Amino acid sequence: MARSTMDFGIDLGTTNSAIAVLDGTEARIVKNAFQHDTTPSAVYADRNGRIHVGERARERVESDPANAAAEFKLKMGLRDQATTFANSGLSMSPEELSAHVLRALKANVNRQLGEDIRAAVITVPAAFELNQTDATRRAAEAAGLGLSPLLQEPTAAALAYSFQRDEDNIYRLVFDLGGGTFDASIVHIRDGEFDIVNHRGDNFLGGKLIDWAIVEELLMPALLRQYSLPGFGRGEPTWAQAIAKLKAAAENAKIELSSADSALIDISDPPLCTDPRGNPVEFVHELFAADVDKLTEPFVARAINICQAALRESQLAPEKIDRVLLVGGPTLMPHLRRRLREGLGIELDVSQDPMTVVARGAAIFAGTQRLPAEPVRADVSYTVDLEYKPIGADPEPVVGGVVQGPADRNLEGFTVEFVNGQARPPWRSGQIILPAAGSFITTLRAEPGLRNTYEIVLEDPTGTRERIQPAELTYTLGVVAPAATLTHSIGVALAGNEVAWLLEKGTRIPARAREILRSTVRLTRGQSGGLLRIPILEGEHPRADRNRQVGALEILADQVARDIPKNSEIEVEIQIDASRLVTTKAYVPILDEEFEAFHDLTTETAADPVKLRRDLTAEQERYDALRADAERTSDPAALALLGELEDERALGQLENDVSSTEHGDADAAGTAGKRMLDLRAKLDAVEEALEWPSLVEWANRVLRDAPGIIDEYGDAQDRRRYEVLAADVRWALAGRDAAHLRTLVDELTGHLAMVVDRKTGAVVMAHFSQLVEQRPELRDQALAARLIAEGRRAVDSNDIERLRTVNRQLFDLLPSEGTPERQEGSSVRRSL
Ligand code: ADP
Ligand code: MG
Numbered sequence: 001m002a003r004s005t006m007d008f009g010i011d012l013g014t015t016n017s018a019i020a021v022l023d024g025t026e027a028r029i030v031k032n033a034f035q036h037d038t039t040p041s042a043v044y045a046d047r048n049g050r051i052h053v054g055e056r057a058r059e060r061v062e063s064d065p066a067n068a069a070a071e072f073k074l075k076m077g078l079r080d081q082a083t084t085f086a087n088s089g090l091s092m093s094p095e096e097l098s099a100h101v102l103r104a105l106k107a108n109v110n111r112q113l114g115e116d117i118r119a120a121v122i123t124v125p126a127a128f129e130l131n132q133t134d135a136t137r138r139a140a141e142a143a144g145l146g147l148s149p150l151l152q153e154p155t156a157a158a159l160a161y162s163f164q165r166d167e168d169n170i171y172r173l174v175f176d177l178g179g180g181t182f183d184a185s186i187v188h189i190r191d192g193e194f195d196i197v198n199h200r201g202d203n204f205l206g207g208k209l210i211d212w213a214i215v216e217e218l219l220m221p222a223l224l225r226q227y228s229l230p231g232f233g234r235g236e237p238t239w240a241q242a243i244a245k246l247k248a249a250a251e252n253a254k255i256e257l258s259s260a261d262s263a264l265i266d267i268s269d270p271p272l273c274t275d276p277r278g279n280p281v282e283f284v285h286e287l288f289a290a291d292v293d294k295l296t297e298p299f300v301a302r303a304i305n306i307c308q309a310a311l312r313e314s315q316l317a318p319e320k321i322d323r324v325l326l327v328g329g330p331t332l333m334p335h336l337r338r339r340l341r342e343g344l345g346i347e348l349d350v351s352q353d354p355m356t357v358v359a360r361g362a363a364i365f366a367g368t369q370r371l372p373a374e375p376v377r378a379d380v381s382y383t384v385d386l387e388y389k390p391i392g393a394d395p396e397p398v399v400g401g402v403v404q405g406p407a408d409r410n411l412e413g414f415t416v417e418f419v420n421g422q423a424r425p426p427w428r429s430g431q432i433i434l435p436a437a438g439s440f441i442t443t444l445r446a447e448p449g450l451r452n453t454y455e456i457v458l459e460d461p462t463g464t465r466e467r468i469q470p471a472e473l474t475y476t477l478g479v480v481a482p483a484a485t486l487t488h489s490i491g492v493a494l495a496g497n498e499v500a501w502l503l504e505k506g507t508r509i510p511a512r513a514r515e516i517l518r519s520t521v522r523l524t525r526g527q528s529g530g531l532l533r534i535p536i537l538e539g540e541h542p543r544a545d546r547n548r549q550v551g552a553l554e555i556l557a558d559q560v561a562r563d564i565p566k567n568s569e570i571e572v573e574i575q576i577d578a579s580r581l582v583t584t585k586a587y588v589p590i591l592d593e594e595f596e597a598f599h600d601l602t603t604e605t606a607a608d609p610v611k612l613r614r615d616l617t618a619e620q621e622r623y624d625a626l627r628a629d630a631e632r633t634s635d636p637a638a639l640a641l642l643g644e645l646e647d648e649r650a651l652g653q654l655e656n657d658v659s660s661t662e663h664g665d666a667d668a669a670g671t672a673g674k675r676m677l678d679l680r681a682k683l684d685a686v687e688e689a690l691e692w693p694s695l696v697e698w699a700n701r702v703l704r705d706a707p708g709i710i711d712e713y714g715d716a717q718d719r720r721r722y723e724v725l726a727a728d729v730r731w732a733l734a735g736r737d738a739a740h741l742r743t744l745v746d747e748l749t750g751h752l753a754m755v756v757d758r759k760t761g762a763v764v765m766a767h768f769s770q771l772v773e774q775r776p777e778l779r780d781q782a783l784a785a786r787l788i789a790e791g792r793r794a795v796d797s798n799d800i801e802r803l804r805t806v807n808r809q810l811f812d813l814l815p816s817e818g819t820p821e822r823q824e825g826s827s828v829r830r831s832l
Pocket of ligand 1: 016
């Protein structure tokens, strides 16, 4: 019997991958050729260019690193990241490597179940950015999985934990610590559906960081105490193989320590490497759980901080969370579980195997995905087009359909009946009499705990049974997955390092949004190299450069029919589909033209070690200054934020990553780039916390002076606007959001200045003199001369309005560069 639903789910992991199938109401893992549940996401290319995936390839990563690749998921969607395999000369992008892993999983299904699958649900970390999701889809296509809905890993995990349970109105925290990524997601289960309420993640936090810490802080020092190995370190080509062996040994020992107090590392036969004089280097070292626990601590602290930030952001106290669902290999560590329980104060759910729970959840979701109809068999004359959900919380689901017969066949008087033979006694819907057009709608009754299969019985008006395709449908009672939501906001970068968020985090997808911007530069038609560039950002931070740029919308000078003057409206549209494929468009009203924008979702790596070092030095100085300030003022909010950074050893970790990057380790570069962004955002928050008292003082001063200014210079309309703004400022004072308060006080002072200016005109005149001074820079000298003369006449006649217009025109003649500026409704930025 052909499948009517997708049923297969794949966890395409950084370290390990797995495939599961939904069998009745149970999701089962399909094992690999070694009878293992998971397959290492590693690829090895032999001399003949043959590709090997899994255990053997994983071993090669240490013994033969020039011909093997692993952990490529972290590089998905990045440009120029091809791995070259020395012996075969093959070169493969991260997507191609992932496609090989997917093919290997498909082959397991073929071997174990004899099925050749073309469709499967594939999971991606919720922290994956658009370029990474897009790359995953391409990998699936290349592997022959043309139909591959993407599902977020926490959603999959929560599904596996909740699928056949009867629970209502509870919150769960999915704690997923894998080999290289961390995700904390808050899930709300209600009325049989569940929703990701909030998510926070870090694409550069996982078990392999523990492995590296063991290598760098325990194994290497022990090794170098015994042997003299000049230049021994990460990223040094001479020692690459020895380092890789140490890392593998560290990982195995770490896994052993989940169920023992000590583990012996023995790399003596064959030896680790040879020293410069050619003598074998044998390394034997006993590792203790207590030492590894200590090294694990900063990573656990970071993960806990991320969870707490997610809870705070959703305004959920830990008592509101029913349980923590554990996902990922490192959650098997007893120390981590202990710290998690204490640190979060929430009970842990350890009922599922954390290594396979994501694949099993993906299979459950795959059970909700209907496959396209099979081609109609030659011996069948009737087909039915069904409308229903294969899995749902309703025990009496609605099914609609339209029966079609041979051409022109009138179906009046035919009957359809659904029969569930698994129910005791068998359940029958009763015969439904069809109208001429063959359409019907009915409800079924489902038994819990099994995949209900309903035979579809079609009879003609004489009671003769006819063959129909499909001949059955299945329905399972269970919790269903929610529609996908955005895990990061998507927007465009504006002038002044600002952002316009078009689609906010948490928006259900597919979704579409538009925003009208104003260009801050003129685009001259045909001008060589001229372009209008609108960077597309993904993130949450109000400062544009604190977010990730995932692409750019560009309008080129040779694309446009006419010039686009400065200050022209540009309507930007961003659209995202259910699998997170993004398209952007720009509409320029003055040209009445639409630009299907160029955008390239592959991002460049931030691998420039010189820049990383410079940035790190700057952040270190900022950190020291802020620390001193916080101590001087004993500001509790600032001290708490700094405390978090210290628990995570953020600067120390970053120092390690930057120095590895300097030694040529491209992988560490990705980590360093991400950590740098995080560190900056946190220091920004500290800065804002410290600034808060002076900001409050300033806000109160403005609030105190404002009524007098309005009384003296303003009219009734000015007063109304003032009242609105003052109320906003008071509200922001209560909210403790420094950036928001600053914006609102700026707006209020702007309003007051405008009221005063209008009356006095002094500022307008001062601005005019300033523009006259800038005369040599103005673009059109003839026009400038005319405007300046007109301005002088306006000054003489004290015509402030006319002078203001002149100023604006002169201002437009100033050369300027930059990205567009948001056109604001109620609070127009003053440009005079
Ligand atoms: P991913 O989702 O990245 O593929 P996994 O969930 O498969 O990751 O976890 C892989 C990580 O789990 C590796 O870093 C591995 O060393 C670690 N790991 C696996 N088993 C254990 C264990 N028993 N104790 C500690 N860590 C483990
Ligand atoms: Mg995983």
